[in-house]
Amino acid sequence: MKRGILTFGLAIAIASAAFSASAQTLNAIKQRGALNCGANGTLAGFGLPDAQGNWAGFDVDYCRAIAAAIFDDPTKVKFVPLSAKDRFTALQSGEVDVLARNTTWTISRDTSLGLNFTGTNYYDGQGFMVRKSLKLNSALELNDAAICVQQGTTTELNLADFFRANRMKLKTVTFATSTEAVKAYDAGRCDAYTTDASALYGERLRVANSNDHVVLPEIISKEPLGLAVRHGDDQWYDIVKWTHFVLLNAEELGVAKANVDAQMKSDNPEIKRLLGTEGKYGEALGLPNDFVVRIVKHVGNYGEIFERNLGQPTPLKIARGLNALWSKGGLQYAPPVR
């Protein structure tokens, strides 16, 4: 019965979402004067308010980039803090225009939940943190190690799978919350602590001597995080998707916050097309042709966003890893602007 009601509700939601397609998200945003962005609010580096209550983070900057493209003003965003439970409803019901809340892209979410994922802005996955003194170079050397993990999560299942697939012996020590698990790891009850890599770097700061601990390079599960929009408005889907792609292209072509004005005069045809001095690619999206200039001027390129929120200047110090550009050994690859 409950399931029936839920399905019914979902069906209505999807139907109404499809119906509102004609309402044109972009026009609604322009009329409202602000982008409604569903954000996390509790994940270090991705979406977190600072001491003044200003939103900051990797996903947050994506919303600012979209606002910059539309309004030439990255502050015209209304952030709606969403919990993991109500995030999809908020998007389906139109409460937010875009969901930038470290959401894993899966087939069920992409299809039956009525979402469109606009690319992977962060390749996440499960990693391990160990003491430097163990002198480990790879997770494959963790045979017979005691590993702290949070109970009843996919993390626990992935861990068992990884050890079974590599024929290693596993001793798990499980805890109800991540706080307890980290405490136990810090107290020496386990040799390693495992959770999603993006969170792992944050947890590292909560142990007594963070410099004595390292995150191993192996990522043992696929957690592609991305921004999502509703089904039914292809123009809006394209705008969010290409905001991500132009951020990557800007980094690849060396267009950054500091040099974007100088790059406007560049003779490189790729840069010319990217910055809108040649061609009318912005117009096709319903945006001004120089929308990339606006984005890069206000928020920077992908690399700058990454470094500012997650990279070496921050306490998190997350390595680019899988999120390096394809030309630098990573997975971030964007279709060309032409």
Next chain:
Amino acid sequence: MAAHTPSGTSYVRAQAVAPLPPPLVESGAIGWLRTALFSGPLNIVLTILSGALIVLIVPPLLNFLIFDATWSGADREACLARPDRPVVGACWAFIRERLGYFIYGFYPIAERWRVDAFFVLLTIGIIWLLAPTARRRTLGAIYFFVVMPVLACVLLLGWPAIGLPEVSTTQWGGMLVTVVVSGVGIVFSLPIGIVLALGRRSRMPLVKLFSVIFIEFVRGVPLVTVLFMASVMLPLFVPEQWSPDKLLRALVGVALFASAYMAEVVRAGLQAIPRGQYEGAMAVGLSYWRMMGLIILPQALRVTIPNIVNSYIALFKDTTLVFIVGIFDFLRTIEAARVDPKWATPVTSTTGYAFAAIVYFICCYLMSRYARDMEARLTTTHRR
């Protein structure tokens, strides 16, 4: 001399001897210790056990909270253990920097004076209404229930026409949300609860049926479910522009939920009133409402004060559940801030939770303290 002794016998003392002070072992500090702490084998064991517990808990707690604590600093470095400072206590510097966020949430900094003004208005209202020496309480009630809510709405939500920029409720957070949610719950639950309780005891079948269904339905589901229904299911059925504000949804959910519990508390009070009171009131020809208003409810509410306050305190703490629908109440803002890489240290989480515990304790203790005073004032006529 003889005049004082009626029998005239000289060996009878004519004047009362001045009473001796009680023996030293029964009075003073030793006496107190003997009667209060060591009055029997069981009490001796209990005293020693509690003493040991206090010695075990209090010094480390004080060390952590006060003596080893970090009081100032710019970021996490201040709260990390160093060779010259191996033991680190609470990181109050973190609370200090984030205090504004814990109180106002995302409320724009330039507009935060409006929240302060709201707190002042609220305090005036509470004192006017609750202080035993306050005058013109009717005026106070009008202020608290009519003037203040309107002013608060204008202040907090904004009214661009008079120069107050709009601040949407998604920007509210911290203590502000906790106060608003529990305040609305507390103010609305008593009247609705009284009506529901009267309805449940009513002889009119429809009224009774409705009250019973409402009370039992709401009590049969957890608050989390009510909040979740209000904030997840409602927007799916209602078009976006008609869908009420997220905070409003939670407010309605909390208020209705608290009302159902309050109804049962009030009903218990109604049932405690002897039948003779009802019959006496009817015998002097009072109508139903006057009977209730003049005779029954004043007595019933008086006996249920402890239970009412109990519900209020429970409600105040239950408001933390609104985090499940993405509203940042006081506790949630602390939880959000403790993961901030700028401040993340081994002691940050503990400090945050300790701060939350202290604040909640102060609020709840004040409520129960006031209730005890009020009880003492009101029950002068017949002690139970």
